[in-house]
Amino acid sequence: MFFLIAALLLLGIVVGSAAYLPWPVTLVAGALIALWLVVFAGRERRRRDRTGRA
Numbered sequence: 287m288f289f290l291i292a293a294l295l296l297l298g299i300v301v302g303s304a305a306y307l308p309w310p311v312t313l314v315a316g317a318l319i320a321l322w323l324v325v326f327a328g329r330e331r332r333r334r335d336r337t338g339r340a
Contacts, residue, residue: 300315307315 297319300319
């Protein structure tokens with residue numbers, strides 16, 4: 287739960303500062319966030335498949 291709160295706080299800071307950052311920096315930050323989400327989703331799916339569906 288604390289991780290979710292920290293992630294949302296960080297996302298708010300990044301989105302709020304995106305208006306002041308140059309486009310290339312904003313795009314790189316967005317790509318890094320998207321990559322992190324894809325890796326997280328893949329790990330969760332792999333963990334769910336390994337433990338079996340309840």
